[in-house]
Amino acid sequence: MLIREARESDLDDVLLVERSAFAGDDVAELTRDLLEDPSARPALSLLAFIDSRAVGHILFTAARLDQTRNTISASILAPLAVIPEAQKQGIGGELIERGLQRLSESGVDLVFVLGHPEYYPRHGFQTAGHIGFEAPYPIPDKNADAWMVQALRPGVIGTVRGKVICADGLDRPEHWRE
Ligand SMILES: CC(C)(COP(=O)(O)OP(=O)(O)OC[C@H]1O[C@@H](n2cnc3c(N)ncnc32)[C@H](O)[C@@H]1OP(=O)(O)O)[C@@H](O)C(=O)NCCC(=O)NCCS
Numbered sequence: 094m095l096i097r098e099a100r101e102s103d104l105d106d107v108l109l110v111e112r113s114a115f116a117g118d119d120v121a122e123l124t125r126d127l128l129e130d131p132s133a134r135p136a137l138s139l140l141a142f143i144d145s146r147a148v149g150h151i152l153f154t155a156a157r158l159d160q161t162r163n164t165i166s167a168s169i170l171a172p173l174a175v176i177p178e179a180q181k182q183g184i185g186g187e188l189i190e191r192g193l194q195r196l197s198e199s200g201v202d203l204v205f206v207l208g209h210p211e212y213y214p215r216h217g218f219q220t221a222g223h224i225g226f227e228a229p230y231p232i233p234d235k236n237a238d239a240w241m242v243q244a245l246r247p248g249v250i251g252t253v254r255g256k257v258i259c260a261d262g263l264d265r266p267e268h269w270r271e
Pocket of ligand 1: 114115172173174175176179180181182183184185186187207208209210211212
């Protein structure tokens with residue numbers, strides 16, 4: 094498997110992976126919007142290939158905390174997609190790990206995700222709400238575990254808190270319903 098940063102010329106592959114994994118156009122359209130969204134930058138878009146076929150995609154977009162006056166660098170993981178035929182082979186996990194490594198190298202402190210609470214903790218995420226990080230839109234109590242965070246710099250968790258401000262493309266209530 095090859096994982097590399099997606100280029101502009103990879104847009105069709107990115108959208109194909111998103112449509113296939115999510116069985117529809119909605120997440121592909123969100124992905125396209127985010128890739129064009131200046132408020133989402135810096136973004137990290139990684140594609141996974143097997144035998145030159147795009148099989149997985151992950152996107153991280155810029156975020157910030159409302160109370161930290163930009164002293165904390167944050168990112169949101171959304172979406173993550175692996176085509177059905179290639180699932181359960183570790184591709185999703187490898188995309189997460191590779192992305193976190195790249196973000197860490199570029200000085201990102203915190204990465205947030207709204208996702209499956211049985212999946213992301215395998216890759217170092219923990220529930221974010223009870224340690225002081227509010228999602229851009231309220232997450233219903235029954236889904237509170239789905240709002241997660243991971244610190245890429247030791248000592249960040251416990252010293253900062255606040256509401257996460259996301260890119261404009263993600264800043265709609267419908268994107269925050271798990
Ligand atoms: C979720 C997704 C990205 C995982 O990709 P993947 O390459 O299959 O993941 P990995 O191979 O790294 O991990 C597979 C493991 O995760 C588990 N897993 C996958 N989706 C899960 C989910 N929704 N909830 C809990 N566990 C899940 C699998 O059961 C498997 O467990 P096992 O190792 O015990 O067999 C992929 O299933 C997908 O694209 N799904 C559709 C889109 C989606 O839901 N994206 C995530 C949005 S938060």
